[in-house]
Amino acid sequence: MNPSTARASRSSCRPGKYLLDALAAFATPVLAHGPEGGALPTLLAATGDVPAGSLAGPSRFGGVRGPAAATEPSAGANDPDTAGRLWQVSEELTKIRFPLTSSAA
Numbered sequence: 001m002n003p004s005t006a007r008a009s010r011s012s013c014r015p016g017k018y019l020l021d022a023l024a025a026f027a028t029p030v031l032a033h034g035p036e037g038g039a040l041p042t043l044l045a046a047t048g049d050v051p052a053g054s055l056a057g058p059s060r061f062g063g064v065r066g067p068a069a070a071t072e073p074s075a076g077a078n079d080p081d082t083a084g085r086l087w088q089v090s091e092e093l094t095k096i097r098f099p100l101t102s103s104a105a
Contacts, residue, residue: 031064040068 032038045056050070055077060066076082091097 031061033058033065044068044070 033040041056041058044050048056048068048070050056053073054070055073056068057063057071058066059069059071063071087098087100
C-alpha cells in the first residue's frame with residue numbers, strides 16, 4: 001500500500017527552519033491529499049478488488065496524488081535483495097526476529 005502524503009491540521013514553525021516551513025506550507029496543499037483523501041488507498045487495500053502483487057495508492061503525479069487505484073509495484077519493490085535487506089534492518093531496529101518459513105509442496 002502507498003498512502004502517499006496527507007495534510008494534517010497542525011502547523012510547524014521551528015526555530016531556524018522558517019524557509020523550509022514556508023516551502024512546506026506552500027507545497028503541501030498542492031502535493032498532499034487531505035485526511036479523507038489520504039485514507040482512500042488504505043480503504044481500497046482493505047475492502048477493494050486489488051489484485052495480488054499490486055499496490056493500492058494514488059494514481060496520478062507519479063503515485064503522489066489522485067484517486068486511489070491498484071498500481072503495479074516498481075522493479076525495486078520486487079527486488080529480492082532489497083526485500084532481504086529491509087527485513088534484516090527491520091529485525092535489527094525492532095530487536096524482534098521473525099523467522100521466515102517456506103513450505104515446499
